[in-house]
Amino acid sequence: MKTEPVGGHPTHLRRFGTGARPALALHCSLAHGGAWGPMAAELGDVLTLTAPDLPGHGHSADWPANGSLHDTATDVAAALARRIGDGAPVDILGHSFGGTVALRLALEHPELVRSLTLFEPVMFSAAAADNAPEAADWIGKQARFHNLLDQGRRNEAAAVFHALWGNGTPLDHLPDSQRRYIIDRIEVIRAAEDVVERDRTGLVAPGRLEALRLPVLLAAGSRSPGVIHAIIRALATRIPGARHIVMEGAGHMLPLSHAALLAPAVRDHLGLQARR
Template identity: 80%
Template sequence: MKTESVGGHPTHTRVLGNGPRPALALHCSLAHGGAWGPMAAELGDALTITAPDLPGHGQSADWPKDGNLHDIATAMAAALALRIGNGAPVDVLGHSFGGTVALRLAMERPDLVRSLTLFEPVMFSAAAADHAPEAAEWVAKQAVFHQLLDDGRPEEAAGYFHSLWGNGTPLDQLPETQRRYITDRIGAIRAAEDVVEQDRLGLMQPGRIEALRLPVLLARGSTSPGVIHAINQALARRIPGAHSVVIDGAAHMLPLSHAAVLAPMLRNHLGLPPRD
């Protein structure tokens, strides 16, 4: 583990596994690179996974107040992909917010990405562009979250957010250090909305995502919020050759909770040898 400037941003990275093939893994909001431990335990014989703490998370520096979280995270991801691939494209895994960064990276820098594995990417704009009813329902839930933040109630906002996206354990039942970590970073959710909800970059404009030409696996849990189903369905329909899987009994944290179930699917998707 080390901290250094990556893409101009002080970034803490972990290297997990010792396989011959390099991969980049981007975690969800309010987590850190160590969240990829369960997947690395399943795939580390075939992959060497570089897992950064995204800006404002873990031991990486916060993003500048005059900067943009999604832009800085994508620049960081591009710099890491270039480094670990030595100029050749690498496999990129992304979960939730990290999945939106991974998707953007593949669209803007296809030369850096060999394959995409997206675990419930929260690209809400994809569901909205598809006119999915779940997208409108999600707007109402987000309004509750925003009101709590606007009212200066970050603990309640964090608890509400965690009830939608967490592992099923209420926030107030988590250890104090974990509760504080989530609450202190809850503003990061709002900081990415210009891309994932408002589509500032036009990533969901007709023809853009359809231009992807690489293997894409979309995975979601069967018990995740309905908007995730709508997002994955929209992306699977628009990305040429994308393969979509649903993990029975899993929720939003499926890369941690169901790594052993997902691993054979990833091996098949990436063309990796079976585990000994």
């Protein structure tokens, strides 16, 4: 593990696995690159995963004060894909916020991406564009989160966010270091809204998703919020040839909680041999 400039941004890097095929793994909000450990344990015989701490997370620097979190994260991802691919496209795995960065990378730099494996990408604007009723329900829940942040009630805002998107353990039951990590970084959620909610870069504009020409696997947990299933439906309908799986009993943290059960589908998607 080391921190180094990536696309001009001080980025902490982690690498997992010894496989011959390079892959880039992009974590969810309020996590860090180490979250890919469970998936790497299942796929590390065939993949070497490079997992950065995205801007504002882990040991990486914050995004520029006058810049965009999503823009900086995408710049980091593009620079890493070029580096580890050595001129060839690479497989990209993305979870939640990281899934939206992965999707943007494929749309803006298709020459860098061999395949996409997206675990619950929180592209809320895709569900909104599809007029999904779950999107309206989500807006109401998000409004409570915003109101708490506006009032400076960061602990309560973090608790609301974690209850919806965490692993089922209440925030105040987490170890102190993990709880503080989440509370200290809760503003990154708001910092990503320009893309994941308002689609500033037009990722889900008419014709954009339909133009993707690469293998895409979309995975969701059966116990995840309804808006996730609306997002996955919208993406699966619009991305040519996209595969869509639902992992029974899993929630939003499925790459961590259900890695062993997901791995066969990921191997099949990537055209990799099953572990013997």
